[in-house]
Amino acid sequence: MSTELPESESSPPTEESAPTRRTFVATTTAVGGVVIAGGVFGGSILSKPEAAAASAAPSSRVTLTVNGRKHTVTVDNRTSLLDLLREHLDLTGSKKGCNAGACGACTVLVDGRRVNSCLTLAVRLDGAEVTTIEGLGDGDRLHPLQQAFIDEDAFQCGYCTPGQIMSGVGCIEEGHAGSKDEIREWMSGNICRCGCYPKIVRAVEQTARRK
């Protein structure tokens, strides 16, 4: 891989002995015979000419704080915040849906504001504070909106849920959770293909009321 591994100031998370779904998927991909010669950039496996170019692809050093932990990483300039989180920092809670800013599954907070991490270049985040779904709760205590999603059963497949919750946190913080209609409008950047909207709206509304 041309992209250097993150130089995390804290110790890397310990490996679990049992294969997680993630390591399982990665292993089966390798067994399936896909040769990742040029490495993975922007989450896609590169074609040969792109891989050749990538070997000399410009990279930059960035220091940013993610969920309270400071990281200094060297990233290919093309790396999105989403790919930095998922592929380098092993924070796979933020999801890649459309990778084009159209679905909201990748929503995180940057300096306290909700953004699409898929359209955010990591190289631009020097000094930024990022909060992902993994950093929302306080230790084992869930964030009230996380709890509300459970209480309201506000998901089916769960793929959009981390983005919905991060967006919901932003929506409440911005003061746009005053009514169901307002929540629907201000949460419209988060698509749920299972159609759990009524319960998502209820979870956001109740959490805003309790605030």
Added chain:
Amino acid sequence: MHPFTFTKASDTREALNAGRRGRYIAGGTTLVDLMRETVERPETLVDISGLPLRDVTVTKGGGLRIGALVTMSDAAAHSKVRSLFPVVSEALELSASAQLRNMATIGGNIMQRTRCTYFRDVTANCNKREPGSGCAAREGFNRTHAILGTSESCVATHPSDVAVAFAALEAQVHLLGPGGERTVPFGDFLLRPGSTPNHEQALTRGELITAVELPALPRPLKSGYLKVRDRQSYEFALTSAAVALHISGGVIRDAKVAAGGVGTVPWKLPAVEKHLIGQRPSESLWAAAAEKATEGARPLKHNRFKVDLLERTVERQLRTVGDNT
């Protein structure tokens, strides 16, 4: 995405220097997306987010100067924007999503490129992307395309909402380039496609947008934005209307009207404005004025509906703004 070098400008001089060879990036919501599709292939990105262009200030006489790097969400929420030009805050809040509005800037918004699917598809012919390759939209699926300001070369719409409000209000775009500062009327800033649809703005190489200025208009001024689309939220306009009316003594003294979703650029409607000025608000006036909105419309195979929809959109928004005055 093609590889690129990256530099962050700490002041405008540094930005202008780097801008001679690079592309400016502010919010990046359009540019990064199009770079991933390889529609955009800049060799150098110049990050301008650190430049001091984030102020909203009231000008002499009661206009507003909105810094190019003010985010869409901050501009929409700004108390002066809301009180002086509701049409601007409404257009902004009906755009994109809350996340994108937190990222995208006013300068970037008016620089955004079309959502024409053939432009975004690098395997399709597109004169805007590859000059001379042809226009796949003309004979393709063109339901969302333009009916006004089109050419043989291009029928793509400009996607911005707030640019429609800027066009209506006759904003000024402040620019800074290697040769100094200049100001361009908004109506001249975005270019109709003609035979060169790849040239979209009246910018010279390395020029930077520093602010968009809304003029001082006679008060009281009522204004608002109506957007019609395929879904209720988070969608581009099929048609839209930005309307601002100055009514005093029961007579319309000034009218500023433009339409979106229908033109290759935000479509100013001088014939509608002319029909309104000097008249007293009435149901028949709104209808008669709105009829003028579609003058010169040339629908394509799949977007004939936009002609009627445009007229009704304008009529409804004239009524909404005018009846409450």
